[in-house]
Amino acid sequence: MIIKSSEFIKSAYHKKDYPSHDFMEIAMVGRSNVGKSSFINKMCNRKSLARVSKEQGKTVSINFYEVNHQFCLVDLPGYGYAKVSQAEKASWGKMMETYLGQRENLGAVILLLDIRHKPTKDDMVMFEYILSNGYDPFVVLTKADKLKKYQIEESVARVKELLDLKEVFVFSSKDGTGRDEILDKIEGLLP
Numbered sequence: 299m300i301i302k303s304s305e306f307i308k309s310a311y312h313k314k315d316y317p318s319h320d321f322m323e324i325a326m327v328g329r330s331n332v333g334k335s336s337f338i339n340k341m342c343n344r345k346s347l348a349r350v351s352k353e354q355g356k357t358v359s360i361n362f363y364e365v366n367h368q369f370c371l372v373d374l375p376g377y378g379y380a381k382v383s384q385a386e387k388a389s390w391g392k393m394m395e396t397y398l399g400q401r402e403n404l405g406a407v408i409l410l411l412d413i414r415h416k417p418t419k420d421d422m423v424m425f426e427y428i429l430s431n432g433y434d435p436f437v438v439l440t441k442a443d444k445l446k447k448y449q450i451e452e453s454v455a456r457v458k459e460l461l462d463l464k465e466v467f468v469f470s471s472k473d474g475t476g477r478d479e480i481l482d483k484i485e486g487l488l489p
């Protein structure tokens with residue numbers, strides 16, 4: 299699949315603010331700082347379509363990006379960020395639950411994991427939560443540019459075993475590793 303166009307549609311905190319369209323949505327979930335926004339930028343070949351930051355907790359709302367006038371990539375705020383209050387955690391939980399649990403347009407979920415680290419308890423909980431909502435998440439290991447080839451292979455094997463998966467994608471938003479493969483995967487999911 300070739301990405302010909304991509305545009306930001308809107309940000310939303312509440313269900314009433316989700317865009318009304320018929321596009322299938324594909325959502326990015328993962329820890330804060332794992333590279334969800336960077337993933338969207340690289341997939342769309344855009345430098346700053348989605349906002350990226352070294353600081354955790356950059357994305358705080360649900361952001362919708364229309365791609366090729368055909369489908370929508372959805373950037374979600376990350377979890378596992380220590381410096382947030384209980385109240386913020388609760389509102390994050392509610393926002394995620396409403397989107398992942400109630401959004402009719404949601405057709406697929408991508409779970410992003412940092413290739414350098416063992417999946418955390420939060421990652422496992424999120425994986426199970428996505429499954430329990432009836433989605434079969436596909437896993438993308440980000441920041442592959444930071445590891446050597448043999449380390450990448452070790453990480454892939456570890457994640458496959460831990461999450462009982464046949465397939466995981468290796469990705470780098472820095473050098474584009476995995477982009478074409480993931481685009482093919484996405485294309486196969488579209489109606």
Ligand SMILES: Nc1nc2c(ncn2[C@@H]2O[C@H](COP(=O)(O)OP(=O)(O)OP(=O)(O)O)[C@@H](O)[C@H]2O)c(=O)[nH]1
Nearest residue numbers: 330331332333334335336351355356357376441471
């Ligand atoms: N080397 C390298 N750095 C990356 C990669 N992906 C993201 N980063 C860096 O990681 C940091 C976080 O990236 P973001 O895309 O903002 O992460 P996020 O998951 O959207 O974070 P939140 O919005 O806080 O949930 C930034 O400094 C990025 O430049 C990658 O593939 N390779």
Ligand SMILES: [Mg+2]
Nearest residue numbers: 334335356357
């Ligand atoms: Mg982000």
